[in-house]
Amino acid sequence: MTLEEAYDEFMGELQKYYEEEKIQAEECTQCLRSKLPHKQKDPGTFTVPCCFDNVKERALCDLGSSISMMPLSFAKKWKIGKLNTTDTMEIVLADQ
Structure with missing residues (x-):
């Protein structure tokens, strides 16, 4: 395997890792949003x-x-x- 081929393989694996992390982060954000309490009206003074x-x-x-x-x-x-x-x-x- 040449150095260029090894680099291409490494970059491909790295790209897959980042895509998986992005999906997990989006799922986590959706979970957090669903658990947040509803915003209440401003009570004023x-x-x-x-x-x-x-x-x-x-x-x-x-x-x-x-x-x-x-x-x-x-x-x-x-x-x-x-x-x-x-x-x-x-x-x-x-x-x-």
């Missing part, structure tokens, strides 16, 4: 009741592009309003 001495007001919370989490018991106690349920949520820290 909401208010939280708060008390300063004798003054009782509702403070405005700006959600912006981030999410704020609190225990469900707090949300019920403060009567924030209607809560939407979600089946799945994945939280990734910004600096990870």
Whole structure:
């Protein structure tokens, strides 16, 4: 076998490997997309009741592009309003 023939054979095998990897990557992407939760409507802003001495007001919370989490018991106690349920949520820290 000449050097050129060996090179051609090697490049052919390498091409097959890349094609297999590409197919597997596409299948993996499709699996991930099917498991992602449905995008929910933007809740906008909401208010939280708060008390300063004798003054009782509702403070405005700006959600912006981030999410704020609190225990469900707090949300019920403060009567924030209607809560939407979600089946799945994945939280990734910004600096990870």
